[in-house]
Amino acid sequence: MDKFVIEGPTKLKGEAYISGSKNASLPMMAAAILTSEPVVLSNVPRLKDIDTMCKLLVRLNCRCERKENNDLVIDCSSINSDFAPYELVKTMRASILVFGPLLARLRSAHVSLPGGCAIGVRPVNLHIAAMKNMGASVEIEEGYIVARSDDGLKGEKIYFDIPTVTGTENVLMAASLARGRTVIKNAAKEPEVVDLARMLKAMGAKITGEGESTIEVEGVDRLKGVNYRVMNDRIEAGTFMCAALITGSAIELVNAPLYAMDAIVDKFVEVGGVIRNIDDNRIEVKGNALNPISIKTAVYPGFPTDMQAQFMAVLTLANGTSIIEETIFENRFMHVAELIRLGANIIISGNRAVIEGVDRLIGATVMATDLRASASLVLAGLAAEGRTEVLRIYHLDRGYESLEKKLSSLGANIERLKQ
Numbered sequence: 001m002d003k004f005v006i007e008g009p010t011k012l013k014g015e016a017y018i019s020g021s022k023n024a025s026l027p028m029m030a031a032a033i034l035t036s037e038p039v040v041l042s043n044v045p046r047l048k049d050i051d052t053m054c055k056l057l058v059r060l061n062c063r064c065e066r067k068e069n070n071d072l073v074i075d076c077s078s079i080n081s082d083f084a085p086y087e088l089v090k091t092m093r094a095s096i097l098v099f100g101p102l103l104a105r106l107r108s109a110h111v112s113l114p115g116g117c118a119i120g121v122r123p124v125n126l127h128i129a130a131m132k133n134m135g136a137s138v139e140i141e142e143g144y145i146v147a148r149s150d151d152g153l154k155g156e157k158i159y160f161d162i163p164t165v166t167g168t169e170n171v172l173m174a175a176s177l178a179r180g181r182t183v184i185k186n187a188a189k190e191p192e193v194v195d196l197a198r199m200l201k202a203m204g205a206k207i208t209g210e211g212e213s214t215i216e217v218e219g220v221d222r223l224k225g226v227n228y229r230v231m232n233d234r235i236e237a238g239t240f241m242c243a244a245l246i247t248g249s250a251i252e253l254v255n256a257p258l259y260a261m262d263a264i265v266d267k268f269v270e271v272g273g274v275i276r277n278i279d280d281n282r283i284e285v286k287g288n289a290l291n292p293i294s295i296k297t298a299v300y301p302g303f304p305t306d307m308q309a310q311f312m313a314v315l316t317l318a319n320g321t322s323i324i325e326e327t328i329f330e331n332r333f334m335h336v337a338e339l340i341r342l343g344a345n346i347i348i349s350g351n352r353a354v355i356e357g358v359d360r361l362i363g364a365t366v367m368a369t370d371l372r373a374s375a376s377l378v379l380a381g382l383a384a385e386g387r388t389e390v391l392r393i394y395h396l397d398r399g400y401e402s403l404e405k406k407l408s409s410l411g412a413n414i415e416r417l418k419q
């Protein structure tokens with residue numbers, strides 16, 4: 001197991017290139033199951049979760065190969081298995097994204113239930129209900145979802161109680177090859193869902209309304225292969241904006257998908273950050289005094305839960321009291337106890353955290369518990385005085401491409417060592 005050792009406090013300077021989006025790449029990789037022609041995805045980040053999805057596709061007898069550049073070539077012409085085993089699904093919940101595509105292409109799916117997760121229970125009942133609604137028979141057997149759609153899936157009206165991101169993606173993919181029209185009500189509007197819909201359309205799917213709460217899909221008989229460039233990662237970009245804030249530095253970000261980052265940019269500016277366009281794909285983000293603010297996580301276009309922990313790290317040093325309310329996941333404050341070890345003053349009451357800004361953080365050994373929590377600890381480590389060790393950074397490797405290299409090139413004193 002690796003750890004990060006960070007010597008702080010650090011000033012940052014220079015530029016960081018934002019990678020392709022993890023949460024856009026994963027459903028697109030699953031979408032390759034829908035066609036017997038090759039799918040080439042470009043701008044796919046080098047991450048553990050991408051490797052896991054690749055392994056899963058190979059288990060299904062697809063080909064999944066990374067090229068020298070960040071292209072991923074996936075060929076599911078000889079797919080012959082519907083089995084997503086527990087060993088893989090337990091390491092990455094997003095494996096559930098093969099559920100809809102398998103049912104659509106092979107008319108059967110045998111996919112492990114993901115089980116618990118550090119940030120919440122995260123059930124997949126809405127995915128299952130949607131597939132049942134579209135005509136599949138679904139049973140839970142020995143921890144697995146066992147589903148069949150012998151006569152093919154049929155278009156239906158799907159209403160989501162909660163606008164689930166991967167649930168919407170599963171239905172979009174399945175409905176693209178279903179008979180007739182599917183109408184998804186209360187669909188997730190996240191930019192990654194929109195990017196997937198665009199890819200499916202480039203494969204020949206008939207989708208309208210992506211990015212809105214009602215999406216319509218007219219099923220087609222077959223989808224073709226595609227070359228598609230994945231959008232850049234708005235959460236990675238937001239994390240670097242927090243790095244500028246917490247270190248009081250000015251850095252340049254290349255390829256930040258600002259069009260999808262309104263809520264993040266708003267909070268960045270409210271805290272005291274300054275953002276300046278340099279050219280079409282380059283911005284300067286600059287940290288100044290840190291104002292206390294209130295944040296409430298929400299579905300897109302609201303403030304993303306995936307940025308909550310990073311902003312909390314920033315607010316530990318704000319000039320007053322901030323409040324963060326987490327409304328998406330019931331247990332996404334695991335970073336709080338670790339930030340407190342660095343000297344933060346945070347009290348949790350239910351789904352609210354009250355953060356009393358302190359003058360300084362002091363380095364300590366802390367434990368990463370999930371992907372975004374890990375990022376918040378690294379940010380805090382950049383600002384803390386002395387040595388911070390962040391243990392269990394395998395969580396970070398799931399979702400941040402070369403984070404320590406990108407931060408080092410900005411001047412941070414950060415090193416990866418064996419734990």
Ligand code: EPU
Binds near residue numbers: 026164305330399
């Ligand atoms: N929910 C249900 N039943 C379901 C599905 C979801 O009750 O069948 C609940 C969840 O428990 C949660 C809420 O609905 O309370 C929203 O969950 P959602 O399904 O939207 O989350 P997800 O699709 O599992 C994706 C991202 C997460 C991100 C969330 C919210 C991917 C691969 N994952 O998860 O990303 O936090 O949407 O935006 O796209 C991350 O990258 O660190 C990460 C956790």
